[in-house]
Amino acid sequence: MNLVLDVAWTHVRSRARQTFVAVAGVATGVGFSIMMAALMQGSQDDFIRQLVNALPHITVSDERRVPPEQPAETAFEAAHMYGLTPETRRRGIKNPLATMASFEAWLPGGVAPSVRVQGIIRYASRDVGTSIFGIDPTRELKVSDLAKQMRQGTLRSLYTATNAIILGDRLAEKIGAKIGANITIQTSEGARITAQVVGLFHAGVRSVDEGTAYVLVRAAQILAQQTGLVNELRVRVADPMSAREISSRIESETGYKSVSWQEAHEDLLSTFVIRNVIMYTIVGAILLVASFGTYNIISTITHEKARDIAIMKSLGLNERTVRAMFVVEALIIGFAGGLIGFMLGYLLCLALGSIEFKSPFMDTNRIPLAYSAWHYSIAMLVALASSLAAGFMPARKAARANPVDIIRGAT
Amino acid sequence: MSANGRPLIEARGVTRILPGVVPTTLVHDIDLKIGHNEFVAVTGPSGSGKSSLLYLLGVLDMSTEGEVLIRGKSTGHMSEEERAATRLSELGFVFQFHFLLPEFSALDNIVLPMRALGRLSREEMRERAAGLLDSLGLAEHQNKRPDQLSGGQRQRVAVARSLANDPPLILADEPTGSLDSKASEQVFQILRNLVDRQSKTVVAVTHDLGLAERMDRRVQLMDGGIVSDSALNQ
Numbered sequence: 317m318n319l320v321l322d323v324a325w326t327h328v329r330s331r332a333r334q335t336f337v338a339v340a341g342v343a344t345g346v347g348f349s350i351m352m353a354a355l356m357q358g359s360q361d362d363f364i365r366q367l368v369n370a371l372p373h374i375t376v377s378d379e380r381r382v383p384p385e386q387p388a389e390t391a392f393e394a395a396h397m398y399g400l401t402p403e404t405r406r407r408g409i410k411n412p413l414a415t416m417a418s419f420e421a422w423l424p425g426g427v428a429p430s431v432r433v434q435g436i437i438r439y440a441s442r443d444v445g446t447s448i449f450g451i452d453p454t455r456e457l458k459v460s461d462l463a464k465q466m467r468q469g470t471l472r473s474l475y476t477a478t479n480a481i482i483l484g485d486r487l488a489e490k491i492g493a494k495i496g497a498n499i500t501i502q503t504s505e506g507a508r509i510t511a512q513v514v515g516l517f518h519a520g521v522r523s524v525d526e527g528t529a530y531v532l533v534r535a536a537q538i539l540a541q542q543t544g545l546v547n548e549l550r551v552r553v554a555d556p557m558s559a560r561e562i563s564s565r566i567e568s569e570t571g572y573k574s575v576s577w578q579e580a581h582e583d584l585l586s587t588f589v590i591r592n593v594i595m596y597t598i599v600g601a602i603l604l605v606a607s608f609g610t611y612n613i614i615s616t617i618t619h620e621k622a623r624d625i626a627i628m629k630s631l632g633l634n635e636r637t638v639r640a641m642f643v644v645e646a647l648i649i650g651f652a653g654g655l656i657g658f659m660l661g662y663l664l665c666l667a668l669g670s671i672e673f674k675s676p677f678m679d680t681n682r683i684p685l686a687y688s689a690w691h692y693s694i695a696m697l698v699a700l701a702s703s704l705a706a707g708f709m710p711a712r713k714a715a716r717a718n719p720v721d722i723i724r725g726a727t
Numbered sequence: 728m729s730a731n732g733r734p735l736i737e738a739r740g741v742t743r744i745l746p747g748v749v750p751t752t753l754v755h756d757i758d759l760k761i762g763h764n765e766f767v768a769v770t771g772p773s774g775s776g777k778s779s780l781l782y783l784l785g786v787l788d789m790s791t792e793g794e795v796l797i798r799g800k801s802t803g804h805m806s807e808e809e810r811a812a813t814r815l816s817e818l819g820f821v822f823q824f825h826f827l828l829p830e831f832s833a834l835d836n837i838v839l840p841m842r843a844l845g846r847l848s849r850e851e852m853r854e855r856a857a858g859l860l861d862s863l864g865l866a867e868h869q870n871k872r873p874d875q876l877s878g879g880q881r882q883r884v885a886v887a888r889s890l891a892n893d894p895p896l897i898l899a900d901e902p903t904g905s906l907d908s909k910a911s912e913q914v915f916q917i918l919r920n921l922v923d924r925q926s927k928t929v930v931a932v933t934h935d936l937g938l939a940e941r942m943d944r945r946v947q948l949m950d951g952g953i954v955s956d957s958a959l960n961q
Contacts, residue, residue: 319842323828330830627826630787631840631888632815634808720788723822724778 320637323628324644327617335649338613342653342703343660345606346695349599350661351668353691355683356595360588362684366520367581369461372550373425373559375580376566377432378409379573409572412546418569423562425553426458429546431536437483437529438500439491446487448501448529449548450536459552462517462530468495469515474532481535482515484525501529505541600698606653607702614646614707618714625714626722639708639715646707647700654696661695733799734760735896735928740793741783743776753779754951757793763895766922767930768939771948777932778900780948784930785818785898786810797896815844819889823901825881827873833860833884834869840891859887863917879910886917890927897921899931903938915941 328335386400409415416427431450436443453471457463463471467485474480481501483493493499493513502508511531519525537545553562556577563576578585618625625638669685741757744750754776761767761784769777782788783795786802794803797817802810814820827836837856841847847855860869863883873881882902889897899918903911915938921927922943931942939945947955 319839326830623826624828627828628839629811630785630814630820630822630826631843632811632813632818632892633840633843634811636808637843718788720782723782723787723826 320640320644323641324648327621327641328645328648331613331617334613334616338609338649339653339656341606341609342603342650342699343656345603346654346657346699347660347664349602349695349698350657350691351664352595352599352602353695354661354665354685354687355668356591357686357688357691358684360591361686363584367584368556368577369465369519371519371524371577371580372428372459373553373556374551374563374566374574374576376409376549376551376570376572376574378407378547380571381567381573407540407542408545408547409549409570412549415570416549419549419551419566423551423553423566424555424558425551425562426455428452428455428459428550429533430456430548430550431533431540431545432548433503433505433536433539435501435503435539437487437491438502439493439497442491444487444491444527446501446527446529448481448503448531448536448539450533450539451530451550452533456550459550461519465517465519467516467518471515471530473514474530476514477512479509479511479535480514480531481511482517482530483513484528485516485518486522486525487527487529488513488516490526501531501539503539503541505539507539507541509535509538511535599695603695603698603702606699607706611706611710613649614642615710617645618642618710622714622717622722625717626719629719630723635715639711642711642714643704643707646703646711649707650700650703651696653703654699657695657699658692661692734762734796735765735798736761736784736930737796737799738780738784738793739796741780741790741795742792743779743783743788744791752951754783754948757783757953759784759946759953759956761896761928761930763928764922764926765928765930766919766943767928768942768945769930769932769948770934770936770939770945771954773934775948776951777948779951781898781900781930781932785820786813787820815840816892817894817896819891819894819897821882821885821889821897821899821902823904825873825878825885827881827884827888829873832870832872833865833876833887836873836884837888837891840888844892846892856887856891859890860884863887877910879906879913882906882910882914883917886914890921895928897927897929899929901932901934903933903935911935911938 388397388400412429416429419427429452433448433450435446435448437446453474456471466482469482471482474482481499488494491499495513495516497513498510499513500508500510533546537543551562551566553559559576560578563574563579567574628638665685665687668683671683672681674681738757738759742755743753745753757780769780771777779788783790786795786797786805790803794801796802797813802813805813827833828839831839834853834856837859838852841852841855857866857869860866863886865880865883865887868876868880873884876884886902897918902918903914906914918929918931922929933939945955945957946953
């Protein structure tokens, strides 16, 4: 074994109790950091997963981010014009099939057409404002998890009645409708149809489950009172995290407003940044406190070993070697604490993950936890870095000590 | 002196003053030349600067004025690393209290400076350390830790450690000061043999005038200065 490592190992081994306390301090810090990271990351991942799965990754609508210029504005040069009546354009995405085909040529994922209509669902004297989506059940499979989210019925149930409708389970509960119930849908365009409830879905996002219904494209076009209308394209991409970039490309190519799931939930996602800052601050604080333990033990060892340091220096060991011995001791404590902390963290995660509970805010009955090698690596790196910093200062002081002063004191 | 007339170690006008509110002069204007194969006793009353001189000669401490030369090479401008390397290869220290590392066996204590120098293989180091212990009558104690040895045995291990890298100069600070008369005689004989049989130079600080009389040369200090040197008096 290397001389530095050998002396360092002998020192930490010969002070088993103190070493144990320091290692336990680091291990506790690392273990709880891993648990905290798993908890925070797990809940965040679970939340994002629900957001991602509740809606298509990208929604292309027939709107424009910037309203198109009016013909008068292009025809006349004027500082400002008053009283112009905006040009009325036909709603919907132009040539939706061709647009979808062009997307499919480069887009890694699927595209489906839909017709979005705002309407009121009436049943048993209850009126609820609802977003009604006209979908193609076959294509819908490619762009959303709706088929998996069905609690009763299937997507193909939409074909089983003339005007069939699938409701969010909370919406159905709100109006008291069950499978087979005939409900009335009325839109602002003045259309009114009676539809039969053929299925219930549960997306896990309250706003969606309470305010969304699905019908066939044809039925939605009747509600919008526009034959052949497709006012939304629903896109799902292979990597949900790439949705923002793909969405910008779609928008720049088509001119239509294209909204990724990240943009739709920007306010929620921005809170994660704050959450992560809080999490890493807490994790850092835990490990910092643990590093005080390491500082303490290395300080104690160097203090107790002052005479040995003087002897080693009188034998001819230089400052660098002596300093390295105590730094290595700190690293041994940090590394051992890190390894035990790994086990502690994993066991804490297992224990936390085994707790069952009922929450009105979550679908799952267990705490979502993320098991990531990153959490372990970062915790170990921070533990080693803090141990290094904690060990370096007393080690440097010890190595710089004048051996003569110590030898005189000892004799 | 060596064959080329150059002393093994030389102090030229060495003064050491400890800084402080009231500066303390430990030694002043020391001029001393010690050649190869000498057995020198440094004597004097307590506080006369004997140990301070030894630490200055051993480049453990640095002089405020003057310089120490080892084999003609000035140590005054050496870096900390160079001084450490000089101690490692040119000097061996023996202190009044054995100062062995308590967690290491007798053998490992002797191997330690060899490992720091790194000239020998692991097997050669252990073989040499065992040989040194054997030559000092400690063959059966090589795996014992210092707390398992008697005072005399510990001091003999300390002498063996000072010889680990085969240095030409051994500096001993009251090597028999903490031993009974029997152990004291044993350690003295070992030092004597180092000079007589291995041509080492031994500089030993001692209070024991009887012991000093049996050494080849006596340097007497008083109030930080040399008051007599038997080599010069002859």
